[in-house]
Amino acid sequence: MIKRASIFVLLAQLTLLALPRGVAASSDDQEKFDALHHSANAYYLDIAPLDPIELPRIFIVRYEDGSYGLNLFRSTSSAILNGHYVSEIDAGHGGEVQGDDHEVEGDTHAETQGGITGEITGELIGEITTAQLEGHLVPPGGSHVVLDLSISRHLFFAWLAMGIVLLIMTRLAGMYKKGIGRETAPRGLFQNMFEGMVVFIRDDIVKPNLGDKTDKYLPYLLTAFFFILTANLLGLVPFGATATSNLMVTVVLASFTFVFTQLGGTKTYWMHIFWPPGIPTFVKPILMPVEVLGILTKPVALAIRLFANMTAGHLVILSLIGLIFSFTNIFGSGAGYGVAPVSVAFALFIYFLELLVSFIQAYVFTMLSALFIGMAIQEHEAHDDAHQEQQIEASASPEAEPVFAN
Amino acid sequence: MMVLAQIVLAQSLLEPDLGLIVWIGITFLAFLFVLKKFAWGPITEALTTREQNISDSLEQAEKALTEARQLQADNTKARREAEAQAQGVLREAREEAERIRTVEVDKTRSQIQQMQDTAQSEIEREKQSALNSLRQEVADLAISAAEKILRENLDADRQKKIVSDFLKDLPKN
Numbered sequence: 150m151i152k153r154a155s156i157f158v159l160l161a162q163l164t165l166l167a168l169p170r171g172v173a174a175s176s177d178d179q180e181k182f183d184a185l186h187h188s189a190n191a192y193y194l195d196i197a198p199l200d201p202i203e204l205p206r207i208f209i210v211r212y213e214d215g216s217y218g219l220n221l222f223r224s225t226s227s228a229i230l231n232g233h234y235v236s237e238i239d240a241g242h243g244g245e246v247q248g249d250d251h252e253v254e255g256d257t258h259a260e261t262q263g264g265i266t267g268e269i270t271g272e273l274i275g276e277i278t279t280a281q282l283e284g285h286l287v288p289p290g291g292s293h294v295v296l297d298l299s300i301s302r303h304l305f306f307a308w309l310a311m312g313i314v315l316l317i318m319t320r321l322a323g324m325y326k327k328g329i330g331r332e333t334a335p336r337g338l339f340q341n342m343f344e345g346m347v348v349f350i351r352d353d354i355v356k357p358n359l360g361d362k363t364d365k366y367l368p369y370l371l372t373a374f375f376f377i378l379t380a381n382l383l384g385l386v387p388f389g390a391t392a393t394s395n396l397m398v399t400v401v402l403a404s405f406t407f408v409f410t411q412l413g414g415t416k417t418y419w420m421h422i423f424w425p426p427g428i429p430t431f432v433k434p435i436l437m438p439v440e441v442l443g444i445l446t447k448p449v450a451l452a453i454r455l456f457a458n459m460t461a462g463h464l465v466i467l468s469l470i471g472l473i474f475s476f477t478n479i480f481g482s483g484a485g486y487g488v489a490p491v492s493v494a495f496a497l498f499i500y501f502l503e504l505l506v507s508f509i510q511a512y513v514f515t516m517l518s519a520l521f522i523g524m525a526i527q528e529h530e531a532h533d534d535a536h537q538e539q540q541i542e543a544s545a546s547p548e549a550e551p552v553f554a555n
Numbered sequence: 556m557m558v559l560a561q562i563v564l565a566q567s568l569l570e571p572d573l574g575l576i577v578w579i580g581i582t583f584l585a586f587l588f589v590l591k592k593f594a595w596g597p598i599t600e601a602l603t604t605r606e607q608n609i610s611d612s613l614e615q616a617e618k619a620l621t622e623a624r625q626l627q628a629d630n631t632k633a634r635r636e637a638e639a640q641a642q643g644v645l646r647e648a649r650e651e652a653e654r655i656r657t658v659e660v661d662k663t664r665s666q667i668q669q670m671q672d673t674a675q676s677e678i679e680r681e682k683q684s685a686l687n688s689l690r691q692e693v694a695d696l697a698i699s700a701a702e703k704i705l706r707e708n709l710d711a712d713r714q715k716k717i718v719s720d721f722l723k724d725l726p727k728n
Binding site: 344 | 572573583591595
């Protein structure tokens with residue numbers, strides 16, 4: 150983990166290098182570029198050069214008089230213009246957006262319409278500015294948002310990933326229901342490709358770790374794998390975003406693994422945590438908190454690993470592209486043109502690396518989830534050494550096992 | 556480092572977003588159940604069925620092969636036995652034939668012997684009887700000659716003549 154974290158820091162530093170203050174705060178040219186901003190979540194779909202598509206805003210609000218209400222808006226614009234929400238520009242965003250960008254003509258108009266406070270900056274899109282779109286919405290009057298259920302970009306792409314997986318897998322299931330692949334050999338690229346993946350997960354990831362409990366946890370692990378893979382790949386599609394580069398999404402996924410692990414935990418598992426066998430009694434109270442911490446670090450590591458991996462690649466690509474803008478701003482457009490081929494070549498390389506990482510991270514998440522659940526559901530009373538031996542045996546013996554054993 | 560942390564945090568990369576957690580939590584759970592019911596269930600069930608079919612077929616093929624081998628071995632054994640039996644029969648037949656032939660030859664030989672013996676004794680008897688009758692004849696002749704001699708006992712010439720006549724009269728054989 151430390152290694153991964155340090156890599157992440159390194160990448161972020163690279164981002165900083167790529168985006169010196171000159172770029173970040175560059176005011177009047179359009180070569181403004183911010184890698185982190187592109188990776189972050191937002192409430193619109195970026196389909197530049199077209200205007201962004203705003204997503205619905207849903208708020209559970211607590212009014213001044215103590216009652217609760219649900220506020221639904223078609224878009225951020227609608228929330229500002231019709232719902233009299235105020236777009237607060239975060240202090241953090243200030244570095245980039247609070248600069249002295251063009252004072253927009255619509256400024257006063259928006260202020261009278263939507264009651265906007267603070268300095269309004271950014272380009273005018275529709276009836277609000279980009280800065281307002283980025284800002285944090287605050288309901289009017291003394292009410293405040295209890296829960297912001299707005300459809301964000303990452304949520305949209307998570308749902309898109311779910312939709313795609315659902316479409317593919319129900320179609321695949323339909324083929325089996327028709328008897329293709331059940332009584333006959335599987336047919337066609339589509340079925341063979343996805344069947345291969347499903348069988349790989351079942352036989353090479355889940356079965357070695359879960360043994361005869363495979364059927365119970367296979368649906369979750371398959372779902373997790375295909376969802377993560379699809380979400381990862383959607384981030385590599387033009388205009389796409391990576392839902393798995395959002396820590397919230399990965400935290401939820403890791404929580405599922407966590408819940409499954411604890412629910413499946415056998416007596417042996419809890420025994421190992423609260424009263425580890427095979428060590429002197431006076432050490433046991435010391436080990437207990439460590440073991441309890443160990444329960445939590447596993448899902449946390451899962452969540453951060455996936456998040457960091459998916460974010461890092463995008464940051465590197467965007468930073469490499471950002472180099473073009475940096476060079477242009479610092480040394481003039483000639484240097485910008487000069488560095489462009491190098492940047493694009495490197496970005497392309499990282500892109501392919503990301504393609505690989507998309508698969509690897511989906512695999513790693515599924516594999517570790519299976520491993521954690523497998524460790525928790527082990528029935529027998531045995532010492533740690535015995536566990537390891539068992540696992541070595543289990544990992545060494547798949548060849549010996551008949552392929553079709555079920 | 557601090558600046559970095561600030562920027563990362565500021566860009567909402569690590570900003571807690573409870574709404575998103577709620578949405579993803581609910582939808583992922585629903586997604587999991589829908590997939591389990593409509594996709595993973597049928598898919599894994601079909602795969603298991605197919606694998607079972609394949610392993611059954613392999614097992615059956617293996618069994619059939621074993622049976623075929625057994626059958627072939629049985630057939631070979633039966634053929635060998637039949638051949639051996641046939642050879643035995645042939646040998647017995649040959650021996651029997653040989654035995655019969657020997658017996659026949661012996662029998663024939665003894666018959667011939669018997670016939671020879673019979674013939675011999677017949678010849679002997681015939682010879683004896685011929686000798687007997689010859690003796691009789693010679694005796695008769697001698698007597699009749701003596702008689703004639705006695706009757707014509709007058710002169711010697713005459714006697715001589717008589718004897719020579721007599722001898723002339725004797726049949727030549």
